Amino acid sequence: MDQKFIPLSVPNLKGKELEYVTHAVQTEWVSSVGAYVDSFETKTAEYVNAAGAISVQNGTSGLHVALQVCGVSAGDEVIVPTLTFIAAVNPVKYLSADPIFMDCDDSLCMDPVKLSDFCKEECIFTDGKLINKRTGKYIKAVLVVHVFGNLADMERITEIADEFNLKIIEDATEALGSYYSEGVLKGKFAGTIGTLGVYSFNGNKIITTGGGGMIVSNDKELLKKAKHLTTQAKSDDLYYTHDEIGYNYRMTNVQAAIGLAQLEQIETFIKQKQENYVAYQEGIRKIPGLQMLPFREDIRSNYWFYSLFISEDYPLNRENLIQYLNENKIQARPVWGLINEQKPYLSNQVYKIENAKKYWANVVNIPCSSNLTEEDVQYIINCLKSLGS
Incomplete structure (x- = not known):
C-alpha cells in the first residue's frame, strides 16, 4: 500500500x-x-x-x-x-x-x-x-x-x-x-x-x-x-x-x-497533541543530531507546533531534510524568515539579534495535527532514524 x-x-x-x-x-x-x-x-x-x-x-x-x-x-x-x-x-x-x-x-x-x-x-x-x-x-x-x-x-x-x-x-x-x-x-x-x-x-x-x-x-x-x-x-x-x-x-x-x-473539543485536541509530542520526543532523542525543542516546564502548553532542532551531527541540513521528508510524503517547513530581514523592515532598528538566527537556520516544523495517528508519528520517526542512526 x-x-x-x-x-x-x-x-x-x-x-x-x-x-x-x-x-x-x-x-x-x-x-x-x-x-x-x-x-x-x-x-x-x-x-x-x-x-x-x-x-x-x-x-x-x-x-x-x-x-x-x-x-x-x-x-x-x-x-x-x-x-x-x-x-x-x-x-x-x-x-x-x-x-x-x-x-x-x-x-x-x-x-x-x-x-x-x-x-x-x-x-x-x-x-x-x-x-x-x-x-x-x-x-x-x-x-x-x-x-x-x-x-x-x-x-x-x-x-x-x-x-x-x-x-x-x-x-x-x-x-x-x-x-x-x-x-x-x-x-x-x-x-x-x-x-x-x-x-x-x-x-x-x-x-x-x-x-x-x-x-x-x-x-x-x-x-x-x-x-x-x-x-x-x-x-x-x-x-x-x-x-x-x-x-x-x-x-x-x-x-x-x-x-x-x-x-468544545479543545482539551481533547491538546491531550492528543501532547501524546504525539511525547511520542516524537521519545523516538527522536535516540537519533544523533536531532532534538525536539522543549516547552517551558512551568506551563501547560497546547503543543500547537513541534520544532525539530538539527545539529551538525545529523547528516542533512535544514533544506535537505525538508526535501527528504517531502519526498517521503511528509510535509515539513522551516521556521519563518526573520522579520527584520524582510524587505519592508530593512531600515527598522534591531537589538542584538543572535539566538533567532541560530533557530532560523536549524529548526524544522514537522506534522502536528490533532488527528495525527500513532502510526503517522512512528513512520515519521522511522524516516528520520533511517538517516541518523
Missing part, C-alpha cells in the same frame, strides 16, 4: 461543526450577527478566564485593533520579536508606527533579558514615557508572541513593562489553551496577562473557524472600544452615525458556529 501524505497541520472537524453550521443556515443567521457569535465570544472568555472577548475576522485584524486601543499611533514605536510570522508585525505599520526588533531566548519567544537591557541602555525613561535615544520616538508598547504554543517569560516581561510604562499586547494566536502551571502567574492563560491578547482561528490553529480571531482582555473599557472599532465605529445603529474611522472586522455567525463546536 502506498504511504499516504501526512500534512503539517490540518483541521480536526469531528464534533458538532456541521450541526451548528446547518442550524445557522437554516435559521438564516449567516452574516456578522447571530447567537453563535455571542456564544463563541462568551465561551472563549470563560475558557481563558477573561472579562470578555470580541470576535474578529482574523488574528491580524485583532492585533491591529489591539494596538490601536492601546494608544499606538503614527510616529510611535513598538518593541516586537523578529522570530515570528510577519502578520504579528505588519499591524504596527498599519498604524504608521515603527517596530523595534528583539531577539528570542531558547523558548523561541522574546528574550526578557535583552528587552530589559534595551530599555535601560538604549532609552530614556522620563515623565512616564520610554523614549528611544536613537530616534527620539515614544515607545508605547511591547508586542509579545507566544511561539508555537510555548509561553514567553511573562512574569519578567510584565515587570519590565510596569517599570517602563509599556502596554503589553499578547499575540497568543498560536497559544490558545496554554497557561502557567507554576509561579506567580499560575492558572493564567496566554492572552490574558497583558493589556489585551489576540487568538487566531486559521485553518492550521489548535481550533479553527476557517478564518477568524478573537480579542480578549480584563479591561472592559478597552473591549468596548475594540468592539466599536471592529463594527465600523457606528455610534447610532439606526441613523448610521460614525464617530471615527472603524473597520469591517466582524466574524460571521457561520464561522462562530464552527468555532463553538471546535472550542
Whole structure:
C-alpha cells in the first residue's frame, strides 16, 4: 500500500461543526450577527478566564485593533520579536508606527533579558514615557508572541513593562489553551496577562473557524472600544452615525458556529497533541543530531507546533531534510524568515539579534495535527532514524 501524505497541520472537524453550521443556515443567521457569535465570544472568555472577548475576522485584524486601543499611533514605536510570522508585525505599520526588533531566548519567544537591557541602555525613561535615544520616538508598547504554543517569560516581561510604562499586547494566536502551571502567574492563560491578547482561528490553529480571531482582555473599557472599532465605529445603529474611522472586522455567525463546536473539543485536541509530542520526543532523542525543542516546564502548553532542532551531527541540513521528508510524503517547513530581514523592515532598528538566527537556520516544523495517528508519528520517526542512526 502506498504511504499516504501526512500534512503539517490540518483541521480536526469531528464534533458538532456541521450541526451548528446547518442550524445557522437554516435559521438564516449567516452574516456578522447571530447567537453563535455571542456564544463563541462568551465561551472563549470563560475558557481563558477573561472579562470578555470580541470576535474578529482574523488574528491580524485583532492585533491591529489591539494596538490601536492601546494608544499606538503614527510616529510611535513598538518593541516586537523578529522570530515570528510577519502578520504579528505588519499591524504596527498599519498604524504608521515603527517596530523595534528583539531577539528570542531558547523558548523561541522574546528574550526578557535583552528587552530589559534595551530599555535601560538604549532609552530614556522620563515623565512616564520610554523614549528611544536613537530616534527620539515614544515607545508605547511591547508586542509579545507566544511561539508555537510555548509561553514567553511573562512574569519578567510584565515587570519590565510596569517599570517602563509599556502596554503589553499578547499575540497568543498560536497559544490558545496554554497557561502557567507554576509561579506567580499560575492558572493564567496566554492572552490574558497583558493589556489585551489576540487568538487566531486559521485553518492550521489548535481550533479553527476557517478564518477568524478573537480579542480578549480584563479591561472592559478597552473591549468596548475594540468592539466599536471592529463594527465600523457606528455610534447610532439606526441613523448610521460614525464617530471615527472603524473597520469591517466582524466574524460571521457561520464561522462562530464552527468555532463553538471546535472550542468544545479543545482539551481533547491538546491531550492528543501532547501524546504525539511525547511520542516524537521519545523516538527522536535516540537519533544523533536531532532534538525536539522543549516547552517551558512551568506551563501547560497546547503543543500547537513541534520544532525539530538539527545539529551538525545529523547528516542533512535544514533544506535537505525538508526535501527528504517531502519526498517521503511528509510535509515539513522551516521556521519563518526573520522579520527584520524582510524587505519592508530593512531600515527598522534591531537589538542584538543572535539566538533567532541560530533557530532560523536549524529548526524544522514537522506534522502536528490533532488527528495525527500513532502510526503517522512512528513512520515519521522511522524516516528520520533511517538517516541518523
